Amino acid sequence: MKNDLELFNELTELLLLEESEHPVATPIEAHALFESINIELGEEPTVDDEFKSILKDIVKRTPKTASKSFFNQLFGGRISRAALGDLLAVLLNNSMYTYKVAGVQVGIEKAILNNVCGFIGYPKESDGTIAPGGSMCNYMAMLMARDAFDASIRNTGMNKKLIAYTSDTSHYSIAKNASFVGIGRDQVRSIETNAKGEMEVEVLASQIQKDLNEGYHPFFVNATAGTTVLGAFDNVSDISKVCKAHNLWLHLDGAYCGSVIFSKRYKHLVNGIKNTDSFSFNAHKMLGTPLGCSIIVVKDKRYLYQSLSNDADYLYQTDDDAYNLGKTSLQCGRRNDALKLWTLWKSVGSKGLEQIVDHQFYLADVARDYIKNNKDYQLYSFDDSISVCFNYKGISAKKLCTKLYEHSELMVGYGTFRADTFIRLVTVNSQLKKDDILTFFKTLEAFVAEESF
Ligand SMILES: *Cc1c(COP(=O)(O)O)cnc(C)c1O
Numbered sequence: 109m110k111n112d113l114e115l116f117n118e119l120t121e122l123l124l125l126e127e128s129e130h131p132v133a134t135p136i137e138a139h140a141l142f143e144s145i146n147i148e149l150g151e152e153p154t155v156d157d158e159f160k161s162i163l164k165d166i167v168k169r170t171p172k173t174a175s176k177s178f179f180n181q182l183f184g185g186r187i188s189r190a191a192l193g194d195l196l197a198v199l200l201n202n203s204m205y206t207y208k209v210a211g212v213q214v215g216i217e218k219a220i221l222n223n224v225c226g227f228i229g230y231p232k233e234s235d236g237t238i239a240p241g242g243s244m245c246n247y248m249a250m251l252m253a254r255d256a257f258d259a260s261i262r263n264t265g266m267n268k269k270l271i272a273y274t275s276d277t278s279h280y281s282i283a284k285n286a287s288f289v290g291i292g293r294d295q296v297r298s299i300e301t302n303a304k305g306e307m308e309v310e311v312l313a314s315q316i317q318k319d320l321n322e323g324y325h326p327f328f329v330n331a332t333a334g335t336t337v338l339g340a341f342d343n344v345s346d347i348s349k350v351c352k353a354h355n356l357w358l359h360l361d362g363a364y365c366g367s368v369i370f371s372k373r374y375k376h377l378v379n380g381i382k383n384t385d386s387f388s389f390n391a392h393k394m395l396g397t398p399l400g401c402s403i404i405v406v407k408d409k410r411y412l413y414q415s416l417s418n419d420a421d422y423l424y425q426t427d428d429d430a431y432n433l434g435k436t437s438l439q440c441g442r443r444n445d446a447l448k449l450w451t452l453w454k455s456v457g458s459k460g461l462e463q464i465v466d467h468q469f470y471l472a473d474v475a476r477d478y479i480k481n482n483k484d485y486q487l488y489s490f491d492d493s494i495s496v497c498f499n500y501k502g503i504s505a506k507k508l509c510t511k512l513y514e515h516s517e518l519m520v521g522y523g524t525f526r527a528d529t530f531i532r533l534v535t536v537n538s539q540l541k542k543d544d545i546l547t548f549f550k551t552l553e554a555f556v557a558e559e560s561f
Contacts, residue, residue, distance in 0.1 A: 115160060123167050130168075131175035132516040145169060171519070176544050177551075178537070180519040182336070182364050182393050185537030187464075190397040193451030197444040204238075204442040205434025214431050217446035220453070225405050227369045227458075229382035235412055236405030237436045238445045242363030243281035244438060245388030245404040250285045250328055252386065252411040253357030257327040259414060266290045271319050273297045274330040275307035275342060277525070279361060282330050295324075304490050305340035305525060307331065313350045320354075328357045333378050333389075334365025337523040337532065339493035341365065345380030352383070360387045363402070365494065367394035370461040374469060377492060385411075394465055394494075396538055397448045412436045464538040468494045471535035474545045484553075488530045496533040497523060500552060503561045505531045508552075517555050518548065 136144070145165050146158075154162070172178060174186035202210040204217065217238060225234040239245045254270065255262055270291045274282045276298045286296045297315050300308045316326045329351050331342040344360055351358040360366065360381060366389025368374040369381065381387060384407070391401035406412050417435040429435055434442070453461060475496040479485040488497040499505055505522035509531060512518045523532040533548065 115163070118160075119163055119167055122164055126168055127172050127175040130516070131172055131177035132513065132519050133169060133171045134516055135514050136169075141169060174537075174539075176537075176540060176547075177517070178519045179533050179535075179548065180521045182534055182536055183390075183396075183399065184534070185396050185539040186398075187396040187452060187539065189455045190395075190448045190452040193448035194398045196451070197447040200444065200447075202444050204444055204446070205432065205437070205440060207431035210433070210444070213444050213447065214433055216450045217433060217444075218431075220403065220446055220449055221405060223453075223458075224369070224403060228378075228387060228405070230405060230407050233408050233410070234405060235409035235436070236403060237412065237416075237433065238442075239388075239402050239404055239438060241400050242361070242388060242390045242393075242402050243279070243284070245363070245402050246279065246281045246330065246359065246361055247285040247288055248404055248416070248438065249330070249357070249359035249361075249386040249388065249406075250282075250289050250291075252406060252415045253328040253359065254289050254291065255415045256357055256385075256411050257325070261290075262415070269295055269324045270328075271295050271297060271316075271324045271326045272328040272330065273299055273312055273315065273326070273356075275299045275301050275305075275332060275335070277301050277305040277335040277337065277340065278330060278332045279336055279363065282361075301340070305335050305338040307342040307347065309343060309346040309350060312347065316350065316354055316356070326354060326356055328359065331358065331360050331384075333360055333362035333368065334494075336364065337495065337525050338489055338497065339365060339495035340490070341377045341492070343380075344378055344384065348380050348383035357386070358384045360384045362387060362389040364390070364393050367391070367461070367465050370395075370458060371465040371469075372462065373466055374492070391449045391452075393536060394468060394538075395449065395452065395461060396464060396536075397452060401445050401449050403449075409436075467538045468535050471538075471540060471542070471545050472496050474542050475533055475535060475548075478546065478549055482549075486530075488525065488528055494535045495523075496535065497525070497530040498533070499530050500556065501561075503556065505529050507561065508556070511559060512552065512555060515555065515559075517551055520548075 146162050173184050178184045202213050204210050207214050221236040239248055272286055283293045283296050287293050300311045302308055319326050331344050331347050333341050348358055368377050386404060386406045388404040391397045392399045472494045479487045479498050484501050486499045489495055509520055509522045521532055522529055
């Protein structure tokens with residue numbers, strides 16, 4: 109183990125150096141890359157020196173998501189206190205299903221869940237779990253909603269047309285999950301959004317009424333805190349009134365921006381959150397923990413048990429249910445995704461989490477101000493969003509993003525909303541400073557000046 113830890117340190121040094129010297133990995137076609145590096149598996153062992161040199165190659169050739177030039181997705185950067193927790197979790201190697209096997213790690217997960225429930229104002233009957241991703245959190249929410257509507261479906265299967273509602277800018281997992289839980293993709297109503305990409309609540313209400321009139325069974329509404337492209341926030345407060353009137357389960361998908369609950373300044377974006385039935389967020393997005401750290405909480409924990417617990421006596425031989433987390437998870441064996449968020453939270457406090465969140469909005473403001481004050485740019489995004497969408501000199505966003513990547517300048521993606529396609533600069537890396545954002549624009553401008561478009 110000691111030798112491998114030394115090797116690990118050496119590889120880490122290399123990674124940090126690579127991140128600063130080659131922040132964007134050299135683009136290369138997949139099959140050429142796979143052929144240029146010895147990743148094939150064979151009968152014979154690989155001797156130490158060769159093994160080490162292959163690992164170094166792998167580190168060098170892997171896309172750098174923690175560098176200052178990575179803006180491609182809704183995660184990025186590295187907060188070392190969180191990385192430390194995850195490294196420790198790997199070495200401890202517990203499975204989170206029982207207190208017997210996970211011990212204090214159960215308390216660590218519980219501390220996170222309890223505090224999150226507290227932050228959003230859920231009552232003491234609330235609880236939650238950590239799922240393998242935001243998509244799976246949404247899946248669990250839909251599953252609980254299905255069983256809350258009719259618990260007999262768990263045994264007899266579906267015999268009615270259940271209808272789910274989500275906005276046309278929400279995450280694609282909602283439709284996928286509808287097929288998983290057996291209601292079928294065709295039973296998901298895609299609700300129109302306004303010019304900012306927020307769900308039109310009146311349209312939602314009238315669609316529900318229409319479905320009721322036609323004999324269907326509405327059961328679930330998904331609202332989004334931070335839509336994938338524009339980073340828009342649905343009006344949870346208004347949506348919750350519609351749900352209450354029809355007794356529908358309301359889930360808030362905060363995978364991207366749900367972490368605003370930690371910010372005094374920005375939590376108003378999810379006003380009404382305490383009226384939801386479930387809420388999920390990805391700590392590996394705004395809070396900057398390593399992938400994955402996806403948390404779902406539910407207002408009434410009975411639904412968590414109702415949909416997910418399957419008694420398995422061989423497993424649950426000691427302690428009461430509250431500490432046997434396997435009763436409320438999708439998986440059986442489950443990796444410890446709690447510790448990385450706990451090490452971060454414990455070391456910086458809730459105030460530190462707040463600063464992480466606020467800083468991302470600050471960086472987005474820096475970017476938007478720059479764009480607004482420069483007439484070569486066109487802005488498509490709105491205030492209070494950390495997805496800054498724009499075009500430069502009318503150049504095709506797709507072409508520009510592709511070329512920036514091909515020339516190892518920047519990793520940034522493009523998105524589409526209605527008729528517009530634009531570059532989407534995501535300021536989710538809280539390690540960056542104002543200058544890094546300005547450097548992004550300077551790099552882009554210098555690149556355009558040199559290349560022909
Ligand atoms: C990222 C994201 C998801 C999916 O989360 P994964 O952890 O990638 O499965 C769901 N909803 C929204 C709004 C997201 O941004």
